[in-house]
Amino acid sequence: LEDGDKSEVYDLVEPLHPADVADLFELVGREDRSALAEAVSDLLSSEVISELNDYVREDMIDALPAYAVAEIAEQLETDDAVQLIEDLDPRDQAAVLAEMEPEDRAAIESALSYPEETAGRLMQREFVAVPEHITVGDLIDFLRDEASDPDALPTDFFEIFVVDPAHRPVGTCQLSWILRTPRHIGLTDVMKRDQTLIPVTADQEEVALMFQKYGLISAAVVDEAGRLVGQMTVDDVVHIISEEAGEDALLLSGAGDGDINEPILLTVRARLTWLVINLGTAMLAASVVGMFQDAIAKFALLAVLMPIVSGMGGNAGTQTLAVTVRALATNQLTSTNTWRAIGRELTIASANGVALAILIGGGTALVFGNPLLGAVIGTAMIINNLTAGMAGIAVPVTLERLRVDPAVSSAVFVTTATDVMGFFSFLGLAVLTGLA
Amino acid sequence: LEDGDKSEVYDLVEPLHPADVADLFELVGREDRSALAEAVSDLLSSEVISELNDYVREDMIDALPAYAVAEIAEQLETDDAVQLIEDLDPRDQAAVLAEMEPEDRAAIESALSYPEETAGRLMQREFVAVPEHITVGDLIDFLRDEASDPDALPTDFFEIFVVDPAHRPVGTCQLSWILRTPRHIGLTDVMKRDQTLIPVTADQEEVALMFQKYGLISAAVVDEAGRLVGQMTVDDVVHIISEEAGEDALLLSGAGDGDINEPILLTVRARLTWLVINLGTAMLAASVVGMFQDAIAKFALLAVLMPIVSGMGGNAGTQTLAVTVRALATNQLTSTNTWRAIGRELTIASANGVALAILIGGGTALVFGNPLLGAVIGTAMIINNLTAGMAGIAVPVTLERLRVDPAVSSAVFVTTATDVMGFFSFLGLAVLTGLA
Numbered sequence: 001l002e003d004g005d006k007s008e009v010y011d012l013v014e015p016l017h018p019a020d021v022a023d024l025f026e027l028v029g030r031e032d033r034s035a036l037a038e039a040v041s042d043l044l045s046s047e048v049i050s051e052l053n054d055y056v057r058e059d060m061i062d063a064l065p066a067y068a069v070a071e072i073a074e075q076l077e078t079d080d081a082v083q084l085i086e087d088l089d090p091r092d093q094a095a096v097l098a099e100m101e102p103e104d105r106a107a108i109e110s111a112l113s114y115p116e117e118t119a120g121r122l123m124q125r126e127f128v129a130v131p132e133h134i135t136v137g138d139l140i141d142f143l144r145d146e147a148s149d150p151d152a153l154p155t156d157f158f159e160i161f162v163v164d165p166a167h168r169p170v171g172t173c174q175l176s177w178i179l180r181t182p183r184h185i186g187l188t189d190v191m192k193r194d195q196t197l198i199p200v201t202a203d204q205e206e207v208a209l210m211f212q213k214y215g216l217i218s219a220a221v222v223d224e225a226g227r228l229v230g231q232m233t234v235d236d237v238v239h240i241i242s243e244e245a246g247e248d249a250l251l252l253s254g255a256g257d258g259d260i261n262e263p264i265l266l267t268v269r270a271r272l273t274w275l276v277i278n279l280g281t282a283m284l285a286a287s288v289v290g291m292f293q294d295a296i297a298k299f300a301l302l303a304v305l306m307p308i309v310s311g312m313g314g315n316a317g318t319q320t321l322a323v324t325v326r327a328l329a330t331n332q333l334t335s336t337n338t339w340r341a342i343g344r345e346l347t348i349a350s351a352n353g354v355a356l357a358i359l360i361g362g363g364t365a366l367v368f369g370n371p372l373l374g375a376v377i378g379t380a381m382i383i384n385n386l387t388a389g390m391a392g393i394a395v396p397v398t399l400e401r402l403r404v405d406p407a408v409s410s411a412v413f414v415t416t417a418t419d420v421m422g423f424f425s426f427l428g429l430a431v432l433t434g435l436a
Numbered sequence: 437l438e439d440g441d442k443s444e445v446y447d448l449v450e451p452l453h454p455a456d457v458a459d460l461f462e463l464v465g466r467e468d469r470s471a472l473a474e475a476v477s478d479l480l481s482s483e484v485i486s487e488l489n490d491y492v493r494e495d496m497i498d499a500l501p502a503y504a505v506a507e508i509a510e511q512l513e514t515d516d517a518v519q520l521i522e523d524l525d526p527r528d529q530a531a532v533l534a535e536m537e538p539e540d541r542a543a544i545e546s547a548l549s550y551p552e553e554t555a556g557r558l559m560q561r562e563f564v565a566v567p568e569h570i571t572v573g574d575l576i577d578f579l580r581d582e583a584s585d586p587d588a589l590p591t592d593f594f595e596i597f598v599v600d601p602a603h604r605p606v607g608t609c610q611l612s613w614i615l616r617t618p619r620h621i622g623l624t625d626v627m628k629r630d631q632t633l634i635p636v637t638a639d640q641e642e643v644a645l646m647f648q649k650y651g652l653i654s655a656a657v658v659d660e661a662g663r664l665v666g667q668m669t670v671d672d673v674v675h676i677i678s679e680e681a682g683e684d685a686l687l688l689s690g691a692g693d694g695d696i697n698e699p700i701l702l703t704v705r706a707r708l709t710w711l712v713i714n715l716g717t718a719m720l721a722a723s724v725v726g727m728f729q730d731a732i733a734k735f736a737l738l739a740v741l742m743p744i745v746s747g748m749g750g751n752a753g754t755q756t757l758a759v760t761v762r763a764l765a766t767n768q769l770t771s772t773n774t775w776r777a778i779g780r781e782l783t784i785a786s787a788n789g790v791a792l793a794i795l796i797g798g799g800t801a802l803v804f805g806n807p808l809l810g811a812v813i814g815t816a817m818i819i820n821n822l823t824a825g826m827a828g829i830a831v832p833v834t835l836e837r838l839r840v841d842p843a844v845s846s847a848v849f850v851t852t853a854t855d856v857m858g859f860f861s862f863l864g865l866a867v868l869t870g871l872a
Contacts, residue, residue, distance in 0.1 A: 017630070017650060019649045019650055019651075023649075023767075026768065027770065027772045027773050028772075029773075029776060053768075139615075140615060143615045143616040144615075144616055144617065144618055146616070147616035147617070153612075153616060154612075156610055156612055156653075157612045158594060158611075158612070158653065174592055175594075175611035175612060175615060176589075176590075176592055176593045176594070176611060178615065179575075179576060179579045179580075179611060179614065179615070180579040180580055180582065180583035180589060181580065181583070182580055194453070211674065212674050212675065212678055213455045213459075214453065214455055215455075215671035215674070216671070217592075217594065217653065217670065217671065234653065234670050234671070234674065235651035235652070235653065235670070237674075238647065238648050238651070238670065238673075238674060238677060239648065241674060241677055241678050241681070242648060242677050242678075242681045242766075243681075245677070245678045245679075245681035245682035246681035246682070246684065246762055246765070246766070248682065248685040249684040249685035249688055249758045249761065249762060250758050250759065250762060252685055252758070253688075253751075253754040253755045253757070253758040254751070254755055255754075255755040255756075255758045255759045258758060258759045258762055259768075260759065260763045260768055260769060260777055260780065261768075264780060264783060264784060267784055268784050268787045268788060271752070271755050271784065271788060272787075272788050272791055272792075274751070274755070275748060275751055275752060275755075275788055275792060276791075276792070276795070278747070278748065278751045279744070279748060279792060279795065279796065282743065282744040282747045282748060283744065285743060285747075286740050286741060286743060286744050287740075289739060289740045289743065290737075290740045293736040293737065293739075293740060294736070296732065296733075296736040296739045296740075297732075297733060297734075297736040298733075300729040300730070300732040300733040300736075300739070301726075301729065302739075303725060303729075303732045303736070303738075303739035303742075304722050304723075304725045304726045304729060304732075305722060306739075306743075307718065307721060307722060307725065307742075307743060307746065307855070307859075308715070308718045308719065308722050310743065311714070311718045311721075311855070312711060312714065312715060312718060315689075315690070315710070315711055315714045316707070316711060318689040318691075319689045319690055319691040319707050319710070319711075320691075321689070322685045322686050322688070322689040322691045322694060323686065323691045323694045323696065325685065326682055326685060326686060326694055327696045329682070330678075330682070331459075332462065332489075332695075332696055332697075333696060334463065336463045336464075337463055337465075337696075340465060341696055344696070344700060347700060348700060348703055348704050348707065351704045351708075352704060352707060352708050352711055355708055355712075356708075356711060356712070356715065359712070359715065360715065415747075419743070419747070423743075
């Protein structure tokens with residue numbers, strides 16, 4: 001297909017939704033993308049560009065001249081335009097901004113003045129705000145008037161924000177409430193005064209949690225003085241929620257960004273950094289084994305069994321860690337219930353430790369006809385499960401208190417603890433009991 | 437606070453949002469929940485109940501008589517009512533349903549007839565559908581009329597579905613489009629004909645992906661005959677997205693449901709099952725070491741170094757696995773680009789393998805003054821990194837093809853591969869080269 005008939009490709013792509021066209025670009029190989037782009041250039045709307053994966057988009061945008069990027073950006077709502085421009089290097093950014101209409105440029109520059117991943121950067125600057133004391137009828141007339149000017153209203157909106165003369169939000173009206181209310185009723189009688197306001201400085205993770213918790217469709221973003229400056233809508237927040245929730249598995253494993261479109265060198269660097277850190281901890285654990293070389297030389301069966309103790313501890317620690325990181329991320333684990341959660345994990349660790357100790361201890365005693373060896377490995381298993389449970393919760397909770405993302409760095413500490421303690425308890429007990 | 441003054445507790449809880457009251461119940465210990473419930477019983481609205489964590493809600497619902505549960509369920513929209521009732525045991529379920537109004541009961545029974553986690557179970561049965569050929573003005577008048585009957589309209593809605601005489605959706609209108617359009621315009625001129633329809637049998641994961649991909653606010657759910665039977669709204673889908681994205685880290689670690697409110701016995705059972713499976717694979721890996729007992733007895737340093745090779749392979753495998761599982765879950769990895777992705781992972785594995793081999797091989801040669809030992813551990817490291825990369829992508833992709841959730845079972849296979857290959861390549865090479 002790809003090698004020849006452009007018009008056929010065009011016909012196939014034409015009926016697709018912009019999001020599907022974007023997916024198509026991600027699925028074809030890097031080398032085929034420009035050929036595809038040429039074949040379907042009319043279909044490369046700004047929607048398609050804004051749906052593209054960050055890395056793929058960067059790739060395509062880099063190939064375009066500044067005026068073309070500026071043209072695409074102007075068709076987008078501010079939040080999508082900012083996404084397009086924020087990843088460019090500073091020189092290209094300036095070139096694109098210079099090509100834009102002064103009004104759009106100002107909006108984007110203002111967005112870029114906020115730190116990445118904050119509400120100020122992510123919000124949409126288009127929204128509908130009306131004064132108090134107007135009626136439902138006034139509002140509908142106002143919207144119909146504005147609709148004649150294509151730039152006046154956002155394409156889609158879900159709520160009307162009611163503001164006081166200082167532009168501070170006093171209430172919010174879902175459109176469905178307006179549609180079912182007679183024209184003569186005042187907006188203040190329809191609106192909900194209780195609303196969730198998002199500070200411009202709020203981190204995207206907080207924003208995502210608010211939307212989830214309160215089931216929001218859109219929410220007003222306010223500046224330090226409490227003035228309405230933008231809105232966040234749920235369709236954008238959905239991407240943040242999925243990203244934030246999905247990244248824990250990637251961060252816990254040290255896989256970096258974990259995007260399969262990431263340039264390979266960045267991926268190697270991210271993963272290798274993590275592996276080298278883990279190499280350090282593996283050597284630490286190995287040095288514990290080194291203390292017992294004589295015992296192992298005398299009784300090599302110890303070397304056969306020791307990875308079981310450390311490995312099972314590692315597994316149990318990873319379980320506790322995954323649960324704790326998730327509970328911290330969703331605000332289910334707070335300072336109020338930390339002690340209860342620690343008690344819970346230690347109870348689970350004891351139960352699992354004893355069960356595993358009976359299995360492996362009993363098995364070892366029978367298979368090797370050596371009850372003392374069975375008792376040693378069983379005891380070590382209990383000790384290491386408790387270590388795993390303790391480290392699995394204490395490490396992420398402590399990192400969170402220190403304002404370090406627990407998903408990023410917990411795993412090193414936890415597996416170091418279970419490796420070191422696994423080898424030390426098993427080999428140490430073996431020597432103490434005179435097994436070797 | 438908790439031990440005494442009920443009215444003070446009431447005053448503190450009263451101004452909170454239902455979602456915050458629900459959080460409060462989750463944060464206090466199990467033993468304090470009934471005291472708190474008694475103190476704030478008037479504030480325990482159906483919204484609070486529907487916001488509660490599944491396990492906490494089950495606990496509270498179990499304590500209530502059937503008629504009280506039925507009363508709460510009737511105040512909820514069908515999707516929330518179903519959530520409340522689906523977890524009850526069959527006898528309690530029947531008792532609650534018997535206490536409900538026939539109409540509500542029928543809606544819930546119909547929902548329960550669909551499998552869990554499908555659109556049929558999760559959808560809201562309240563929605564606004566109107567015939568073609570009415571005007572914007574007719575629609576507004578209709579909504580204002582209906583509004584006088586509190587049960588006629590859903591509390592919030594975001595879209596109007598336009599249906600043909602057979603009740604099949606022909607288009608959808610966002611409320612903002614209606615509000616900005618003059619009364620005399622026909623709805624068919626406002627609505628969008630291209631719409632995303634959700635089959636009743638769609639799995640919640642598919643639904644979540646559609647909402648994310650197309651930025652939907654709500655979508656029509658249709659039965660086998662294409663008739664509109666319900667709607668899904670983004671506020672419900674947000675929970676699904678967060679759950680589906682967040683559960684990968686938990687599933688990969690075998691932590692089961694991973695909810696800190698889960699009854700402890702269920703948690704122990706889920707985690708122990710996983711640990712026992714891993715015990716099996718750990719013993720398999722140990723048996724590989726067992727084949728080399730003589731070599732280890734002669735040269736105990738091998739036992740000191742072998743966990744480094746297997747551990748690093750495990751880390752690298754987990755990285756690839758986390759990335760692959762995420763890419764599969766978000767549909768970024770499909771049959772089109774599998775080979776490209778495999779090539780990518782093997783390139784990364786080679787690069788990381790060589791880098792680690794130089795570090796650990798060089799270090800070993802220097803520290804122990806034994807270049808052959810350095811060469812052996814370096815080579816084993818490269819072999820095991822390639823094993824990790826290969827297994828990390830091939831295992832989840834194969835499981836996905838077999839329609840098994842790759843997040844649930846991949847980790848066992850991958851770590852077995854890296855453990856076995858880590859020990860075998862290192863100890864095997866040591867014997868082959870005459871080191872021991």
